[in-house]
Amino acid sequence: DTEVTQTPKHLVMGMTNKKSLKCEQHMGHRAMYWYKQKAKKPPELMFVYSYEKLSINESVPSRFSPECPNSSLLNLHLHALQPEDSALYLCASSQLTSHQETQYFGPGTRLLVL
Amino acid sequence: GQQLNQSPQSMFIQEGEDVSMNCTSSSIFNTWLWYKQDPGEGPVLLIALYKAGELTSNGRLTAQFGITRKDSFLNISASIPSDVGIYFCAGQLPTPLVFGKGTRLSVIA
Numbered sequence: 001d002t003e004v005t006q007t008p009k010h011l012v013m014g015m016t017n018k019k020s021l022k023c024e025q026h027m028g029h030r031a032m033y034w035y036k037q038k039a040k041k042p043p044e045l046m047f048v049y050s051y052e053k054l055s056i057n058e059s060v061p062s063r064f065s066p067e068c069p070n071s072s073l074l075n076l077h078l079h080a081l082q083p084e085d086s087a088l089y090l091c092a093s094s095q096l097t098s099h100q101e102t103q104y105f106g107p108g109t110r111l112l113v114l
Numbered sequence: 115g116q117q118l119n120q121s122p123q124s125m126f127i128q129e130g131e132d133v134s135m136n137c138t139s140s141s142i143f144n145t146w147l148w149y150k151q152d153p154g155e156g157p158v159l160l161i162a163l164y165k166a167g168e169l170t171s172n173g174r175l176t177a178q179f180g181i182t183r184k185d186s187f188l189n190i191s192a193s194i195p196s197d198v199g200i201y202f203c204a205g206q207l208p209t210p211l212v213f214g215k216g217t218r219l220s221v222i223a
Binding site: 004006031040041042043045048056088090101102103104105106107108110 | 145147149154155156157158159162202204206208209210211213214215216
């Protein structure tokens with residue numbers, strides 16, 4: 001099983017709203033990732049969690065707040081977003097072995113900020 | 115930072131034709147990955163390559179990890195309409211994952 005699930009699939013929010021994106025995997029992977037993808041562009045890395053600890057933050061604005069409650073779950077809390085934050089948000093996970101850290105992606109959450 | 119050059123940017127082919135796309139880098143990688151993405155969906159892993167010179171097949175897809183560790187190619191044989199989508203290469207040493215800009219494939223029936 002190489003499935004990563006994400007909810008919700010679609011989200012529309014106003015600039016004053018607070019919402020959360022959720023990601024789950026049951027592959028025993030110990031690394032989880034958040035990416036942002038704009039139309040016709042490759043995914044851009046936002047955050048990396050290794051063993052439930054934040055290991056990489058790619059200078060993401062504080063209106064995006066990640067959380068890793070346990071090794072299977074990853075959340076992305078959203079607050080006071082801007083219209084330019086509208087994008088496809090992808091979660092991924094991978095094992096943490098020395099040579100084979102293949103990342104598996106979820107289906108994404110399509111976010112529209114009004 | 116590291117960059118991948120993926121080509122071609124787009125392709126229009128007839129159903130049944132073979133397809134070839136490639137990625138090159140100025141840096142070496144330990145892993146090359148090829149993903150396919152349909153509109154509004156997440157990237158789906160097609161092939162993972164872990165050793166220089168490795169040649170791996172997955173049905174009609176074949177990919178190779180270049181000997182220099184700076185390049186990789188993906189071939190699709192006998193294309194069908196469901197091959198339509200964007201194909202991304204990605205290199206890893208080991209993290210973060212570096213993506214190419216994608217090859218948009220259109221198949222004309």
